[in-house]
Amino acid sequence: MPKAYQVYQRVLQEGRAYLGRPKASDPETAQALLGLDHKSFAHFTHRLGLSSSKHLRYTVLPLACAEPPLGPILRELLAAGASFAELHKLQSRYHRRELELAQLQQAAQARAWRSLLARRRAQPDWARRPVWIFPTDMRLRRLEGLNPAIAEVLVERYSLPGEWVVDPMAGEGTVVQKALELGRRAWGSDLKGDNRLVKRLDIADLVEAVGQEVADLLVLHPPTFAWYVQHVFDPEHDEPPEFEYANWLSGHLGDALPVLKPGGRLVLIVRPEHKPRSLIRRDGLLRWTFVAPLENLLSEKDLEPLHYHLAVSEDGEEDWSIFVGLKRVQSD
Ligand SMILES: C[S@@+](CC[C@H](N)C(=O)[O-])C[C@H]1O[C@@H](n2cnc3c(N)ncnc32)[C@H](O)[C@@H]1O
Structure with missing residues (x-):
């Protein structure tokens, strides 16, 4: 199983257990974890064996609650093997309008997102x-x-x-x-x-x-x-x-x-x-x-x-x- 996806799944699984809400959906779990007070969030981070809570707060959990149309595609890319850093770059390029949703969708289906990340020469x-x-x-x-x-x-x-x-x-x-x-x-x-x-x-x-x-x-x-x-x-x-x-x-x-x-x-x-x-x-x-x-x-x-x-x-x-x-x- 791809590493980033493994981390993502583990965070949500542990999150449900930590919150005592075994039936919560991924977005519900992520939202509830992001709503924890500072001390509890640090405690949860520690329990996962992570040294910093930043990655969890700003990368992993927001990914679980990212809304359509982009959110599901990013999660599909994650499940297909993209790393968190690659997802971040793809997301930035999408927001800068250098990439279209359809391109991301196709890349997820064809497991070919790396070609979207290649460096391009500046356009006039x-x-x-x-x-x-x-x-x-x-x-x-x-x-x-x-x-x-x-x-x-x-x-x-x-x-x-x-x-x-x-x-x-x-x-x-x-x-x-x-x-x-x-x-x-x-x-x-x-x-x-x-x-x-x-x-x-x-x-x-x-x-x-x-x-x-x-x-x-x-x-x-x-x-x-x-x-x-x-x-x-x-x-x-x-x-x-x-x-x-x-x-x-x-x-x-x-x-x-x-x-x-x-x-x-x-x-x-x-x-x-x-x-x-x-x-x-x-x-x-x-x-x-x-x-x-x-x-x-x-x-x-x-x-x-x-x-x-x-x-x-x-x-x-x-x-x-x-x-x-x-x-x-x-x-x-
Ligand atoms: C608008 S021009 C292409 C110009 C080209 N991009 C250039 O910059 O030189 C259209 C071309 O289509 C070719 N053409 C027309 N019918 C064709 C066919 N059935 N098979 C292949 N080429 C064809 C023409 O010979 C013409 O060179």
Whole structure:
């Protein structure tokens, strides 16, 4: 049995005996012990064979009465083998909003909390704000291409050194390049791939090429809505293009998702609100694709929504909507 969990259980068991309340629940026992006067608390600490009551008062007992939604997850992590120090760090990172509840939940289920504790490089100031207004760099601007600064932030934030990053619509390989620079292992492919970093492959053949459940981070950066309308959309079709676009993305996502490990992260990068001229309707209205259908797309694929980032270049010319989801760990 894990050591910290053993200590935790013993404290509560002894606590019930000390209080003479054998049927009290864990939170009731912890609350009652925390309510003891100074002398009795010191006596109880001594009885447990502990030299200091601080650990008991500020770490062990508060854990037993920590309320949902965080409390039960912390206790699950403890039972899975996390130490008190690890729980403290995870809790602090959660309160600083560096970790989501869903990530902690997945980590508890998959017994993989240590990967959440690994030290990360500091993110640029703009990536810590609600909307990412990133520096314009004309030299790096490419139609449909991702700014390398965004690629770097995404790789750094959603993967760890040594993990596998897979980008099956890699274009010129911006994400793959950054992933390798940051010490990740990376696979890049594209319909038009033709070099060492980006192999030529249709996303429909991805699973066959790389296998199932191998990626820790799957980056999907499909052609934009504007490109889709110009090159793929059939105007004779009954459905409005924004729905067709969501369906088209859904197909690509379905092709790629099997490569993601349970507990792995998907980053979907889209430009849904672009307004191609060809979409100006006879009534003069513009049809836009809004982000909600794309968010739905993630939930339909059984992904836990983790984050939504809006990234806009300082000159307003580039704008990306970035959805991040977690692949659920199937519980038996
Ligand atoms: C928005 S771009 C990706 C840009 C890339 N992130 C970069 O920074 O260079 C979308 C890419 O999807 C590729 N693509 C379109 N359909 C594809 C398919 N069926 N399989 C693989 N790649 C595809 C296109 O060739 C294009 O390079």
